[in-house]
Amino acid sequence: MTELLTSAQMRAIEQAAIASDAVTGLELMERAGQGVVDAVFEEWPALAKTSHRAVVLCGPGNNGGDGFVVARLLKQHGWDVDVFLYGDPDRLPVDARTNYDRWCALGPVQNLTLKTLHDLQNEHFSVVCDALFGTGLTRPVQGDLVPILKTIRLGLWPYERARLPLEHYVAIDVPTSICADSGELIVKEGDTLAHFRADLTVTFHAPKLGHYLCDGPDVVGKLAVKDIGLTYSCDHTVRLTGAGDDLDKEASRHKFSHGHAIVLSGAAGHTGAARLSARGALRVGAGMVTVASPKSAMLENALQLTAIMVLEADGPQALKRVLDDERINALCLGPALGVDTRAAKLVAVALEAKRKTVCDADALTLLSQDAGLFAKLHESCVLTPHAGEFKRLFPDIAEKLDAPAITGPAYSKVDATRDAAKRAGCVVLFKGADTVIASPDGKASINASLYERSAPWLATAGSGDVLAGFITGLLARGYAPHAAAEVGAYLHTECGLSFGAGLVAEDLPEELPKVFKMLGI
Template sequence: MTELLTAAQMRAIETAAIESGSVTGLELMERAGQGVVDAVFSEWPDLAEGSFRAVILCGPGNNGGDGFVVARLLRDAGWDVDVFLYGDAEKLPPDAKRNYERWCEVGEVAALINGVEPSTRGVNVIVDALFGTGLGRPFDDKDLRQTLMDVIDCYDAGHGIPVLERPAFCPIVVSVDLPSGICSDSGKVLIPNDPVGRLESIRIVAELTVTFHKMKVGHFLNEGAQAAGKITLVDIGLPKNRKSRVKSIDVAWDKFFLRKRGGHKFSHGHALILSGGPAQTGAARLAARGASRIGAGVVTLGVPPSAQMEVASHVTAVMVRRIGDAGVLVRVLEDQRINALCIGPALGLTDDKSELIDTVLESGRAVVLDADALTLIASDQSLFGKLHDKCVLTPHAGEFARLFPDISEKLTAPATTGPAYSKVDATRDAAKRAGCTVLFKGPDTVIASPDGRCSINSSAYERAAPWLATAGSGDVLAGFITGLMARGFAPHQAAESGAYLHTECALSFGAGLIAEDLPEELPKVFRALGL
C-alpha cells in the first residue's frame, strides 16, 4: 500500500517535525528545492551537462520559497535563471522570505503580473512554484490567468519532444508538489466565482511534478492525475509513522492471500452469478469467467429457463442452474456451500428482478451488486434498507448519482474553494449511508467502507489503462470481486484486490483489449506477481 496525505495532514507532519526540533523549516525547504533540481536532472540528464535557461514562477507561500531555492541551485549549476514572484515579498512566510532574500543577493525578482510570456522564448525549463498544496481559491487575477495560459500553451506545444530538440517556444514545465490550480485534496480545478461566466477554470499542466514525503490525494483524483505528468517523490527527512485513512493500491498489497494452498474445490468457495434473459446473458458470463479465473472453486450461472440453452452453449467449466423466480432462488440458496453472489449485470429492471435482489439480500451472504441491481435498489428504499456489511456496490458515476443523488450533486458542484469535496469524501459518505463497501468506478476508482477505510485504485501515470474503457470490463470486475469473496476475502479487501488485478490485466494485455481478454490475462498477471 502507498499512503496518501491531504494538505492538512502534510502541514501537520511538517509542523510537528519543526516543533520537535528535529528539523527547521529552512532545512526542509532546502531539501525540497534540491529534490526538485535532482529530479529534473534525473529525468532529463542532458540538462545536467550544460548551461540552460530557466524561468521560476514563485507564489506567495512556502511553495514559492521552494522555488527560490530551485532558482539559486540552478544558478549555482551555471544556468541563466529568471525569477518571478506573484504577491508581495514583504508578506512571504518567514522561511520563504529568507530564501527570497538569499536569491536577491545573487539575482533579481520581477513581478509575475507584469507578464512572463515574453521571457519564455528560448527557456528550457519553467518551474511552477506558485501554490502547490496550499491553494485554497481559484485563479481570478486577470494578469495571473493570462500568464498561466501562456505557460499552458508552451507546455502543449512541446510535450514529448526531447529537450535538446525542442523549438525555442517549447519549455519543459515542472511543478513543485502539485500543479498550481489543482486542489490537493480532490484533484479538482478550482472554478472562479464568476456570476457572469466569463472566467474559465485553468491550471498548470506539468511534464514532471516533484512532491515531498508522501503522495497527496489530489495526485490521483480527477484532473490531478492528468495535470501532474510524471510524479517523482522526494524524501525530505520527515517522520513516516503517521497514518492516513486513504491509500493507493499497489503491488505491495496483500497478494499473499491470492495463493491457493490445498483443499478441494468447495474449500475455495462457490459463487452464484445471476443472469439476464435471452440475448442479455453476456454480462453475467463475463462476470462468471472472471470469478472462475480469479480462483473461486465453483462458479454457477443462475439463468432464466428461456436463456438456459443460450448460456449452456457458451460455457464449459461454469455450471448452469435454472432460476426462474425468487422462489426457486430461495431453494437454490439452501445449499450453504454457495457463499458469494453477484447480481445486476444485464439483469433487467422488472419487478421480478427486484424480488431476486430482495432474496439475495435476505440471504445475508456476500454479494456484489452491479449495473441493473443498483438501478433497482436506487428506486426502492426497502431494498436499499436491506443492504448489509457483506455487500459491495460497484457504481459508475451515473449509477452513483441514482443511488446517492445528494452526495453526487455535492461532488459534481463547481469547486470554488479548497479543500474541495472529493471523490474520496463522496465514496466514504456513500459507504456510511449504505452500510457496506462502495467501489466508485472510474480511472480514479475509490473504494470505501463504513468504518472509514478508503483506497484509491488509480489507473494513471505508469498504471494508465485507457483500454479498460470498453463494454463489459465492469462486468469482469464484478466477477473478480465475487470470486475473491467466494474465496473468503472480506468485502473491502476483495474490492481492493479485484480493482488492482483488473488494471494489471489491462496493462499486461495492452492495446486492443476487449472485456473477454481480462479474465484470460489473469494467469500471466499471477505469474508476474510470483503466485
C-alpha cells in the same frame, strides 16, 4: 500500499517533525528544492550535462520559498535563471524570506506581471518552474495572475507551443489552481485556463490525493515523489490499492475451501454479461462458480459454459431453494439481469440471504428505484457504480461532487464515496480511472489506472462485468468486502496493462494467469 495525504495531513507531519527538533523548516525547504532539481535531472538527463536557462515563478508562501531554493541550486549548477515573485517580499514567511535573500545575493527578482511575461515570449528556456502556491491554495487565483496563467497554459497546447518556446514545465507539489485534496480546479467561472499544466510535478514525502483524483492527473504530467527525511505518518490516510499477499492457494486445500459463487443470469439473449462475471470469478480463484439462470436461458448458457456450472433459478422461490446450500458464500447480482419486477424480487431474495454480495449494473438501477430494496443492503455487500449509476443511487452526493470548486479543500470523490458507503452501510467502489473504494467506517483507497498504470483499453463493453466477477470470486475465497474490492480492482487494471491494445472484455479473465505469474504467484 502507498499512502496518499491531504494538505492538512502533510502540514501536520511537517509540523510534528519541526516541533520534535528533528529538522528545521529551513532544512525541509532546502531538501525540497534539492529534490526538485534532482527530479528534473533524472527526468531529462541531458539538462544535467550542460548549462541551460530557467524561469522560476515564486508565490507568496513556502512554495515560493522552495522555488527560490530551486533557482539558487540551478544557478550554482551553471544555469541562467530568471526569478519572478508574485507578492510582496516583506510578507513572505520567515523561511521563504531567508531563501529569497539568499537568491538576491546571486541575482534579481522581478515582479510577476503580464508585461514581464510577454517580454519573455521570444526567448528560449529549458525549464519553467511553478512555485506559486503548491498545496496551500484555497481560493481561485485573482488579479494579474489570471491572464498570466492563461498565457502560460495556452503555450502548453501542442499546436500553440511555438508561441512560448519553453521546453519543460515543472510544478512543485501540485500545479497552481489544482486542489491538493480533490484534484479539482479551483477557478472562477470562465477562468478554466487559469492553471498551470506541468510535464513533471515533484511532491515530497508522499503523494497527495489531488495527484490521483479528478483533473489532477491531467495537469500533473509525470509525478515524482521525493524523500525529504520525514518519518512521521498520519492516521486515516487513503492508500493506493495493491495485489495483497494472500492470492496464492494452499496445496492441502480443495475446491470447497475456496468458496462457491453464484452469478445471476439475465433472460435469453441477455446472458453474456453473467458469463463474463462468472469467468472472472472462476479465474480469480473461487473454488466453484455457478450461473443461476432463468429456464428460458438455460440452453443458451449451457452451450457456452464448461467449468462453470448452470443451475435453473426461474424465480424468487427457485433462488431461495438454491441458496439453501450453505456452501454458497458469494453472490453477483446485476450484470444484464434486467430491471423488471422479476429481477427486483431476485435481488431482494439474494440480499435477504445475507451472503457476501456484489451489486453491479442492473442491480444498482433497481436499488436506486426502490428504497425498500436499498434498505436490504448489509455490511457484506459491495456496490460497484460507474458515475451514472452513482448519480442515480446518491443524487444529492453526486450533485455536491459535481458542483464547481470555488474554495479548497474541495469536496472530493473520496469524500463522496465515503458518504455513499456510510449511507448504504456497505462498501462502495466508485468506478473510473480514479476508482475510489470506501467502507462505512471511513476507510478508503484508490485504484489508480493513471500515469504508468494508465489502461485505456479497459474502456470496453463487459469490462465492468469482469470486475464484478473478480470481486465476487475473491469474496468466495474469504476476502473481506473492502479487501476484495481493492484486490479485484487492482488485478483488473493489471490485466488491462498486461494485455494492452486490442483488449476486449473476454480477454481479461484469461490474462489473470499471466498477471499472477508476474506477481510471483
